[in-house]
Amino acid sequence: MGIASPHSKVNPRGPMDIRSHEPELRTLMLAGLDGDASAHKALLTGLSAHLRAYFKGQLARIGRATVDAEDLVQETLIAIHTRRHTYDRSQLLTPWVYAIARYRLVDYLRRTKASVRDVPIDQASEVWADDDAAGVDSTLDLDKLMAQLSPKTRQAIQFVKLDGLSVSEAATRSGMSQSSIKVSVHRGLRALSLAVRQRSHS
Amino acid sequence: MKTDELIDMLSTNVEPVKGGEPRNLLMIALAVGAVAALCLMLAMFGVRANAPGEQNFSIKVLALAVTLGLVAVGTRFLIKSARPGEPGRRPLVLLGLLFFAILSTGIVALALAHPAAWGGMIFGPQWAACLICIPLFAIAPFVSLVWALRREAPTNLARTGAVAGLVAGALGAAVFALHHPGGSIPFLVLWYGGPIVLCSIVGAILGPRLLRW
Numbered sequence: 001m002g003i004a005s006p007h008s009k010v011n012p013r014g015p016m017d018i019r020s021h022e023p024e025l026r027t028l029m030l031a032g033l034d035g036d037a038s039a040h041k042a043l044l045t046g047l048s049a050h051l052r053a054y055f056k057g058q059l060a061r062i063g064r065a066t067v068d069a070e071d072l073v074q075e076t077l078i079a080i081h082t083r084r085h086t087y088d089r090s091q092l093l094t095p096w097v098y099a100i101a102r103y104r105l106v107d108y109l110r111r112t113k114a115s116v117r118d119v120p121i122d123q124a125s126e127v128w129a130d131d132d133a134a135g136v137d138s139t140l141d142l143d144k145l146m147a148q149l150s151p152k153t154r155q156a157i158q159f160v161k162l163d164g165l166s167v168s169e170a171a172t173r174s175g176m177s178q179s180s181i182k183v184s185v186h187r188g189l190r191a192l193s194l195a196v197r198q199r200s201h202s
Numbered sequence: 203m204k205t206d207e208l209i210d211m212l213s214t215n216v217e218p219v220k221g222g223e224p225r226n227l228l229m230i231a232l233a234v235g236a237v238a239a240l241c242l243m244l245a246m247f248g249v250r251a252n253a254p255g256e257q258n259f260s261i262k263v264l265a266l267a268v269t270l271g272l273v274a275v276g277t278r279f280l281i282k283s284a285r286p287g288e289p290g291r292r293p294l295v296l297l298g299l300l301f302f303a304i305l306s307t308g309i310v311a312l313a314l315a316h317p318a319a320w321g322g323m324i325f326g327p328q329w330a331a332c333l334i335c336i337p338l339f340a341i342a343p344f345v346s347l348v349w350a351l352r353r354e355a356p357t358n359l360a361r362t363g364a365v366a367g368l369v370a371g372a373l374g375a376a377v378f379a380l381h382h383p384g385g386s387i388p389f390l391v392l393w394y395g396g397p398i399v400l401c402s403i404v405g406a407i408l409g410p411r412l413l414r415w
Binding site (some may be wrong): 081162 | 203205206207208209210211212213214215216217218219220224284285286287288354355357414415
């Protein structure tokens with residue numbers, strides 16, 4: 001332990017190791033868990049850069065096209081969001097993020113029938129960020145996906161997540177109860193995650 | 203879809219999240235599964251007039267202690283593996299040691315007995331019932347544990363499934379032990395341990411399908 005990973009020599013710009021961002025990311029995560037939307041947004045934005053570099057690096061390393069990296073980034077962001085409750089506030093954030101990212105990658109490789117043995121287990125230090133923001137578009141078409149949702153779920157996502165109405169406003173406008181709005185939003189995000197997964201290599 | 207759009211969407215109207223505690227959900231699932239298995243057992247066999255089983259009382263307590271011990275250790279592992287990341291090896295090592303102890307106790311008991319008595323010891327009372335009823339009673343706990351784990355985020359699905367199967371199998375065995383008259387130690391090792399291992403294998407096979415998220 002404590003020895004620089006071989007990858008630190010490879011990256012000439014000097015890697016932005018995700019672990020060096022642990023304190024600020026964790027602070028954002030904790031604020032987001034308490035309902036702070038702007039902290040949550042800053043967290044997801046910060047993580048997306050790390051995740052993008054990580055997935056590109058991993059896919060390239062095992063000789064796979066990196067075009068699906070953005071799908072994986074989005075899948076992982078949705079997973080981080082919808083599984084926020086599984087983060088233990090007393091623990092470090094980056095190992096939790098890395099475990100989710102790795103799980104998504106292994107799931108992706110399994111789905112696309114590739115060997116999973118090549119994914120290293122213990123290299124959280126390799127979740128690099130570089131400023132390569134090219135190709136931040138995934139293959140997912142939100143409009144097409146929205147069309148597949150049930151009318152109730154579609155309306156809830158539209159009101160709360162796209163139009164930015166509060167849950168109580170959305171409830172009044174749609175005639176649904178607040179709790180069923182919340183359930184529908186949650187369900188919609190899960191469906192979104194599933195759709196991203198099926199979209200890559202269906 | 204642009205990732206920025208997705209992030210905007212995810213961070214619009216962020217709901218506060220309580221300190222999610224997989225322990226509570228898993229304990230509820232375990233309790234529901236145990237009650238369901240108990241009801242099934244009572245529906246099948248009824249309440250036993252416990253008069254003839256007197257001399258086997260100690261073996262019954264032993265069977266209950268060992269199976270409930272497996273449930274406890276396995277549940278500890280499930281609580282840890284419900285969160286993304288490495289759950290740590292200690293509960294798994296403990297499970298391995300427990301199984302090793304059980305197996306060696308059975309072999310020692312067999313070795314101490316006269317070979318002529320082996321047949322009677324191994325094919326004791328209702329061995330076929332053990333084989334059928336323990337996996338049967340394990341179904342409800344397994345379903346409820348999977349239900350709970352699907353709400354969490356396990357990242358090693360085969361291992362989590364195997365331990366869920368083991369916990370369900372051990373719980374099924376504990377419930378069955380309430381009805382079963384008991385038998386020799388080698389009998390318990392084989393006809394209780396075997397079905398529990400079977401449940402664990404089934405859990406390992408089903409885990410990656412059922413627990414995927």
